[in-house]
Amino acid sequence: MRESATSGYPIADFHCDVLWKLLKHEELSFDDRSESQIDxxxxxxxxxxxxLQTFAVFISPRMTSQAAVWKSVDLFYEHVLSNPKMHLIRTAADIDYAVHHGQTGALLSLEGVDGLYGDFSMLRLLYHLGLRAVGLTWNHANWAADGVLEPRQGGLTARGAQFVDECERLGIILDVSHLTEQGFWELADRVKRPFIASHSNAKSLCPHARNLADDQIKALIAIDGRIGITYVPYFVKEDGNATITDVLRHIEHVAALGGAKQLMLGSDFDGIEQYVQSLRHPADVPKLVEAMLRVFPEQVVTDITSGNAIRYLKEQLPTA
Known part of the structure; x- marks a missing residue:
């Protein structure tokens, strides 16, 4: 049997919202029987x-509570990590272990710190449970910063700046995908370690508030951060009628700015109700790989599908 053209391109995805679906719908499970409702x-x-698959803890502004955060982490352990094909990623060595044993690495992230209520001890406990990446906001303002849809478009609060410092001290990756431009630049001026935009596209191609301006993309490239191209259709194309070719345009744009080594993937599966045509779940991602192979050399495609993300994690995660 001839192998497919994409068989040599493992995938690392830096954002999905499975935990949010499990939190909302207690009848669901992280298994193939739920595939009609879970991406x-x-x-x-x-x-x-x-x-590698990153699993985000996201708590709706309407149900924000510390209990919901802990429940989401419990779901991560009880549903995701209980599956023998998944392996918790805490350290750089965990990545090698997962690959060697044919498992998918599961990385825990936090999308918006609303539910922490400024409690740094909670952050530290979450770190001990495996939290390795944090986005300060979702789309609106909270105690730490303004999100991209907040009308005033402010930056970090004083407590938020202290929170950034604590993440830096712990070695938690900072994620700016939902942060305002003002917050982006304030964070960039404050941190020493390279940060990421886990699921954002290029604003010059699709002028959505959640996308990155070219100067932001260039800043991430300059510090060897990462930009996770996302499949949210209205972040890909203004009218939302997006195809895989449209996703490819965003990849090509970031690469043209010098970011071929900083590109990665950040699907936002299970966080969306609309989809890019023919790109509805992870099993469809090889179609995007095929599209990339038509315009990029094989090594560049390997870097984008997983190499850049894995290299970044091995450099940024603790060694033990």
Whole structure:
């Protein structure tokens, strides 16, 4: 049997919202029986040759509470990590272990710190449970910073700046995907370690508030941060009627700015109700790989699908 053209391109995805769906719908499970309601399932991850999947803890502004954060982490352990095909990523060595044993690495992130209520001890406890990446906001303002849809478009609060410092001290990756431009530049001026935009596209191609301006993209490239191209259709194309070719345009744009080594993938599966045509779940991602192979050399495609993300994690995660 001839192998497919994409068989040698393992996938690392830096954002999905499976935990949010499990939190909202207690009847669901992280298994292939739920694939009609969940985008990211073990079978689909296997079909896409996923070597890393980031699982975001997201709490709706209408239900923000510390209890909901803890419940989401419990769901991560009880549903995701209980699956023998998944392996918790805490350290750089965990990545090698997962790859060697044919497992998908599971990285825990926090999308918006609303539910922490400024409690740094909670952050430290979450770190001990495996939290390795944090976005300060979702789309609106909270105690730490303004999100991209907040009308005043402010930056970090005083407590938020202290929180950034604590993340830096712990070695937690900072994620600016939902942060205002003002907040982006304030964070950039404050931190020493390279940060990421886990699921954002290029604003010059699609002028959505959640996308990055070219100067932001260039700043991330300059510090060897990462930009996760996302499949949210209205972040890909202004009218939302997006195709894989449209996603490819964003990849090409970042690469043209010098970011071929900083590109990665950040699907936002399970956080969306509309989809890019033919890109509805992880098992469809090889179609995007095929599109990339038509315009990029194989090594560049390997870097974008997983190499850049894995290299970044091995440099930024603790060694033990």
């Amino acid at each position: 990211v399932t073990p079978g689909r991850l296997h079909a896409s040759q996923a070597i």
